[in-house]
Amino acid sequence: MLSVTDLHARYGRIPILNGIRLEVAAGEFVGVLGHNGMGKTTLLKALMGFVPAQRGRILFDGVDVTHEPPYARARRGLGYVPQGREIFPGLSVRDNLRMGFVGRGTEERVDAILQMFPRLIPLLDRRGGTLSGGEQQLLAIARCLAGHPKVILFDEPTEGIQPSIIEELVAVLRRLHRTEALTIVLVEQNLEFIAELAQRVLLIQKGAILRELEPEELRQAGVLSEFVGV
Amino acid sequence: MDLAAVLTFEILNGVATLVLISVGLAIIFGMMRVINLAHGEFLMLGGYAAIVATNHGVNIWVAMLLVAPLVVGVIGVIAERLIIRVLYGRMIDTLLATWGLSLFFIGIVTTIFGNTVAGIGAPLGSLGVGRYTISLYRLVLIGIAAAILAVIFVALRRTRLGLIARGTMENPNMAAALGVSPPRVYATTFGVGAALTGLAGGLLAPISGVLPTVGAAYVAKAFITVISGGTAILAGTAAASSLFGSINQLLTYFTTPVIGEAGLLAAAILLLRALPHGITGKLFRGSL
Numbered sequence: 001m002l003s004v005t006d007l008h009a010r011y012g013r014i015p016i017l018n019g020i021r022l023e024v025a026a027g028e029f030v031g032v033l034g035h036n037g038m039g040k041t042t043l044l045k046a047l048m049g050f051v052p053a054q055r056g057r058i059l060f061d062g063v064d065v066t067h068e069p070p071y072a073r074a075r076r077g078l079g080y081v082p083q084g085r086e087i088f089p090g091l092s093v094r095d096n097l098r099m100g101f102v103g104r105g106t107e108e109r110v111d112a113i114l115q116m117f118p119r120l121i122p123l124l125d126r127r128g129g130t131l132s133g134g135e136q137q138l139l140a141i142a143r144c145l146a147g148h149p150k151v152i153l154f155d156e157p158t159e160g161i162q163p164s165i166i167e168e169l170v171a172v173l174r175r176l177h178r179t180e181a182l183t184i185v186l187v188e189q190n191l192e193f194i195a196e197l198a199q200r201v202l203l204i205q206k207g208a209i210l211r212e213l214e215p216e217e218l219r220q221a222g223v224l225s226e227f228v229g230v
Numbered sequence: 231m232d233l234a235a236v237l238t239f240e241i242l243n244g245v246a247t248l249v250l251i252s253v254g255l256a257i258i259f260g261m262m263r264v265i266n267l268a269h270g271e272f273l274m275l276g277g278y279a280a281i282v283a284t285n286h287g288v289n290i291w292v293a294m295l296l297v298a299p300l301v302v303g304v305i306g307v308i309a310e311r312l313i314i315r316v317l318y319g320r321m322i323d324t325l326l327a328t329w330g331l332s333l334f335f336i337g338i339v340t341t342i343f344g345n346t347v348a349g350i351g352a353p354l355g356s357l358g359v360g361r362y363t364i365s366l367y368r369l370v371l372i373g374i375a376a377a378i379l380a381v382i383f384v385a386l387r388r389t390r391l392g393l394i395a396r397g398t399m400e401n402p403n404m405a406a407a408l409g410v411s412p413p414r415v416y417a418t419t420f421g422v423g424a425a426l427t428g429l430a431g432g433l434l435a436p437i438s439g440v441l442p443t444v445g446a447a448y449v450a451k452a453f454i455t456v457i458s459g460g461t462a463i464l465a466g467t468a469a470a471s472s473l474f475g476s477i478n479q480l481l482t483y484f485t486t487p488v489i490g491e492a493g494l495l496a497a498a499i500l501l502l503r504a505l506p507h508g509i510t511g512k513l514f515r516g517s518l
Contacts, residue, residue: 048407074409086404088397099397102390103409147409 001026001183002047002151007056009046009207016042018207020056024151024185029177031198031215032187039207040187041083044153047185048080049073061150075104079149083156085140089129093120096128096139100146109146116172117142134165141172151183152176158190166193173197191218232360239359240483243368245475246375250434251448252455252467253378254427259456260463261399261419264314265321267328269452270445271335272424276302276431277348277440278339284350290436291353298432299425306424310417318416332445340442352436371433378426383464386518395419454498460508465517469509474498 004022008015016039024030034040045051047058049070058066065073074080088096097110097120114121117138123131131139137157144152154173158166174197176182188194194201195218203211255269266272276298283293309331317324354366386392395415398405402412431440438444455474459466474494482490505512 050403050407069411070403070406071409071411074407080407082404082407086401086407088400088404090400091393091397095393095397098393099405099408099410102394103405143408 001028001061002185003057003059004047005057005059007043007046007058008054009042009051010054011042011051016051016207017046020046020204020207020209022202022209024183026150026183027177027181029173029184029186029197029199031194031201032185032204033189033191033194033201033213033218034204036189038204040204041155042207043204044080044082044155044185044187047073047153048078071103074147074149077148077150079144079147079152081137081140081144081152081154081157083159085133085136087128087131087136087139087143089127091128092125093128093131093139094124096143097146100143101148104147113142113146116145116175119168132162133160134162134168137161137165137169138172141169145176149182151185154184154186154188156188156190157186158188158193166190169193170196195219232362235359236362236364237480237483239364239369239372240479241476242372244479244482245471246368246372247434248451248455248471248475248478249375249379249467250371250430251427252452252459252471253382254423254425254430255452256423256456256459256463256467257382257426258420258423259453260459260461260466261395261423262318262416263321264318264420265325265328266423267325267449268309268332268335268445269328269427270447270449271332272302272306272427272445273431273434273448274339274440274442274445275305275335276428277435277444278343278431279428280432280435281348281350281440290350293350294432294435295429298435299429302428302431303421303425306427307417307421309424310420314420315413315416336442336445343442345442347439347441349439350436367436371437374433378429379464379468383518386464391418451494454495458498458501458508460505460510460512462510462514462517465514466508466510469514473501473509 002024004020007017007020009017020043032040032043042051046053049068053066057064060073060076060078063076065076088099094110097113101108119138120142123135128139157169170193177184186194186198195215198215201213201215201218202209203213251273255266258264258266279301280293280298283297284290288297313327313331314324317327352365352367354370356363357366386396394410398410398412398415406412455467455470459470474497477497478490478494481493510517
């Protein structure tokens, strides 16, 4: 579904990604773990096309998208839930959801999406910017789903979210993966969250995939202190 | 009673004129944060387009309402594609580039038409109000200005394209991540803003006449209105136009046009001193 070969990217003169190799099969749930500044967020931005690839190749669903702009990748079915949610603050919750499908030209399915996120129903007419962090995170996921993505890239969805909502997020992501058969790439620092959900975990260090772990290994203190710094 | 009716008409006429000359700028500056110093020249080009079309036998209403916005809209899209597009986020560079564009338009129009006033006769006649008469054409302009605001409101609030435009202006990267092409939205928005400015130029041509440098007479008032209006494109433009149009017309009626213009400027200075973020930075917050 997603195949990344020798991906290099940089901010100005500072190299951030140094030869990333990544294979994600259809229906897989892959976690990416690493220190701050190791390139996790940049990896997702490069996959979406927000950071240009200096070298390497990104294949999505068999098509080379390495030099396509973000909107073209989104239309192919690459979904993105960014760090910080990036809700449209001046648009209502309903319009935030509608933005999820109008850009991709898919059919309107706000009602269907809301069945998965009943917490958003009473908030439909409120502005996105007035929602709590947790509500915004649910809205960001719902908005992404509105466009029928084949793969969703999640960037630290638990950041700044209260524990009760994190439990809801776990349930939502698990349902998306199992019931909707979505392919998911999750970048996280919350070890419990990633261990709970991911089928395999990739450790990223200095812009390269250093090692692949089973989720159970995340609970081994030695591994974590060596590679993640916890 | 007659005087009150005529004064009301004059005030509405002043408000409508400000709405017409400002609304295109409000869209381009308000939604895209592009300071278009060629705004006055877009008005001028709309005026010439209407005049040339009318002189070539096109019906005057078709010339003003269709030809002028179409010509300037196309020029706007070309300018966005060739110049503005590479300067997004670089406000000073955009300012200089659009200034250059305005000089280019003035130069080329002067070369073609000469530095003389061109004009067309205002359609429709006049209406008697007691001892006074008012221009029916100006009455129509008031209706057109109101209709433009209403159409923009409905387009932004109720249509798919309006939603895409609002979302893209709030967060272009996120819009792109949802499949929206920001370059296409920018080109469309700039084109629509330019077309509305051309429409205003066409509609005002029968009243004020047109010459290559006429843009300078409009651009300052348009910027004052848009900046004083604040972040909300429609509510800001309507509120600032109402305030400044009323002050300008009342002072003009009771004193002279020069004092009317000075009063408008003084009101803008006082307003921005009291409300640095414009009217909609304090009032009508959250409106379009």
